[in-house]
Amino acid sequence: QVQLVESGGALVRPGGSLRLSCTAFGWTFDYSRIGWFRQAPGKKREAVSCTSDTDGVTYYLDSVKGRFTVSIDTDKKTTYLEMNELKSEDTAVYYCASEGGFCPPVWYKEGDYSHWGQGTQVTVSS
Numbered sequence: 001q002v003q004l005v006e007s008g009g010a011l012v013r014p015g016g017s018l019r020l021s022c023t024a025f026g027w028t029f030d031y032s033r034i035g036w037f038r039q040a041p042g043k044k045r046e047a048v049s050c051t052s053d054t055d056g057v058t059y060y061l062d063s064v065k066g067r068f069t070v071s072i073d074t075d076k077k078t079t080y081l082e083m084n085e086l087k088s089e090d091t092a093v094y095y096c097a098s099e100g101g102f103c104p105p106v107w108y109k110e111g112d113y114s115h116w117g118q119g120t121q122v123t124v125s126s
Helices: none
Strands: 003-007 018-025 032-039 046-052 057-060 068-073 078-083 092-100 120-124
Touching: 003 092, 018 032, 018 092, 018 120, 032 068, 032 078, 046 068, 046 078, 057 068, 078 092
Parallel strands: none
Antiparallel strands: 003 018, 018 078, 032 046, 032 092, 046 057, 068 078, 092 120
16 A cells, blocks of 8 residues: 655745655655645645656746755655745645656646645745
8 A cells, every 4th residue: 555654844934945755655666756746725736846766857837946856765765855945935735646657748737646645734934
């Protein structure tokens, strides 16, 4: 049984940094992808990134490009979302999700993912 566990959410000031973790139990990173999503209060969940360790491809939401970076430690079965220059509009519950296959060009569809974590709250506020 696949289980994804996120951690690292916190309250941080604008301009600050945070690193989220997503540890996958019962999951292999071979020929598979990990997506990060977020849902702000009153808004629909949106895709933040899609990454596949096997082909080294990562896609990012335009508004986080240059500020967020995804990395994978396969030994620890953990995916990290490094977030820098945080803004108030980054406030949301962040989720990781996993699915087989590489990230497709249309990488942002949440319906494509079978497994989801419980989410971790990120609040950016002064």
